[in-house]
Amino acid sequence: MKYSDFVNRIAGKGASAWELHNKADAESRINDDVIMLSIGDPEFDTPAPIVAKAIERLNAGDTHYTGVSGRETLKLAIARDHLRLAGRRVGSENVVVLAGAQNALLATSMCIAEPGDEIVTFDPMYATYEATIKASGAELRPVRLDAATGFRLDRETLAAAITPRTRAIFLTNPHNPTGVVATRDEVQMVADLARAHDLWIVSDEVYADLLFDGEHVAMASLDGIAERTVTIGSLSKSRNMPGWRVGWAVGPAELIAHQANFALCMLYGLPGFIQDAALVALEECADEPVRLTGIYRQRRDTAVRLLNQVPGLTCTPPQAGMFLMVDVRGTGLSSDEYCRGLYEHTKVAVLDAAGLGAGGDGFFRMSYTTSQEKLTEACARIAEYTNSL
Numbered sequence: 001m002k003y004s005d006f007v008n009r010i011a012g013k014g015a016s017a018w019e020l021h022n023k024a025d026a027e028s029r030i031n032d033d034v035i036m037l038s039i040g041d042p043e044f045d046t047p048a049p050i051v052a053k054a055i056e057r058l059n060a061g062d063t064h065y066t067g068v069s070g071r072e073t074l075k076l077a078i079a080r081d082h083l084r085l086a087g088r089r090v091g092s093e094n095v096v097v098l099a100g101a102q103n104a105l106l107a108t109s110m111c112i113a114e115p116g117d118e119i120v121t122f123d124p125m126y127a128t129y130e131a132t133i134k135a136s137g138a139e140l141r142p143v144r145l146d147a148a149t150g151f152r153l154d155r156e157t158l159a160a161a162i163t164p165r166t167r168a169i170f171l172t173n174p175h176n177p178t179g180v181v182a183t184r185d186e187v188q189m190v191a192d193l194a195r196a197h198d199l200w201i202v203s204d205e206v207y208a209d210l211l212f213d214g215e216h217v218a219m220a221s222l223d224g225i226a227e228r229t230v231t232i233g234s235l236s237k238s239r240n241m242p243g244w245r246v247g248w249a250v251g252p253a254e255l256i257a258h259q260a261n262f263a264l265c266m267l268y269g270l271p272g273f274i275q276d277a278a279l280v281a282l283e284e285c286a287d288e289p290v291r292l293t294g295i296y297r298q299r300r301d302t303a304v305r306l307l308n309q310v311p312g313l314t315c316t317p318p319q320a321g322m323f324l325m326v327d328v329r330g331t332g333l334s335s336d337e338y339c340r341g342l343y344e345h346t347k348v349a350v351l352d353a354a355g356l357g358a359g360g361d362g363f364f365r366m367s368y369t370t371s372q373e374k375l376t377e378a379c380a381r382i383a384e385y386t387n388s389l
């Protein structure tokens with residue numbers, strides 16, 4: 001049978017890195033010795049009041065169709081959260097509720113770009129960006145983040161990637177996988193280039209509330225940029241709710257209306273009991289990310305300290321989020337060889353960051369969403385393996 005070209009555009013690359021993750025994931029179900037650090041699924045439960053609200057609403061029969069773009073109460077709560085993060089007042093017409101930030105990224109890509117366009121994003125990048133960007137038909141223009149500068153944004157390289165066909169810049173801030181938080185000047189630099197070339201900015205800020213160092217400068221907070229900015233948010237990371245699939249886009253009302261049309265033909269509204277639980281997450285559980293940040297900071301510090309003691313490995317503390325990038329170039333192995341060898345010998349699964357773009361080559365990405373005890377054990381195994389090379 002024939003398929004559309006769309007199926008090619010959404011077929012992921014970096015397959016080898018994910019192959020190892022998938023193998024480890026399957027093995028972890030039958031072997032307790034496996035330590036999974038290759039993805040960032042928080043070990044913590046969703047806060048109890050959120051779960052209680054979902055159950056209450058289910059029992060109350062909140063199992064019918066809901067409004068396609070999200071319930072007004074939840075959209076207004078997201079608008080208040082946007083005011084907190086970006087200092088900018090928006091209305092419910094500026095908000096669409098979707099099935100996770102991932103869904104919001106796709107809806108944005110499909111509504112702002114098309115074949116013939118280019119979308120610029122930074123490499124290494126969050127794993128799904130490639131397919132999400134290409135789904136629209138646009139070409140992906142990766143802008144290399146240089147490990148030598150600590151993966152910081154660079155005006156020259158970004159400016160050089162922009163062509164007359166460029167339609168948008170996808171910015172992840174705080175960044176996954178590097179954990180870098182863009183400075184005010186860097187955010188302003190991206191904004192200035194976007195304005196100069198009349199581009200959309202898709203600002204993925206899902207880690208904004210898991211900040212250890214620096215200041216989170218929301219793109220939409222800058223003057224004169226909100227009308228071309230789509231802010232992507234989610235409850236997955238900040239409230240331990242990845243499986244609930246609650247995310248959103250905040251942006252200009254016209255774009256949001258298009259995204260609502262996309263939601264109509266793709267999702268047809270998030271379940272009502274989940275939306276009401278999400279409202280509790282936003283309104284009553286604002287201290288959860290504060291608690292998580294404290295825990296993740298401790299784990300980050302432990303892992304950075306232990307791994308930096310290992311000859312051949314170096315890592316810089318991430319400023320935010322739940323991932324650490326470890327430079328393995330000093331071991332003489334490629335990151336692919338290192339990750340495979342590590343798993344074979346120690347059952348510790350980390351992700352070859354080359355699977356997240358050429359800029360990640362020579363690094364592995366590990367999460368610290370597992371317990372301090374397991375993390376310490378994983379670092380000991382990593383040290384033993386590296387020393388044995």
Ligand SMILES: Cc1ncc(COP(=O)(O)O)c(C=O)c1O
Nearest residue numbers: 100101102126176206234236247
């Ligand atoms: C940068 C980034 N954006 C988006 C997502 C997707 O989040 P969600 O679970 O809300 O779809 C993730 C998840 O890891 C992420 O790291």
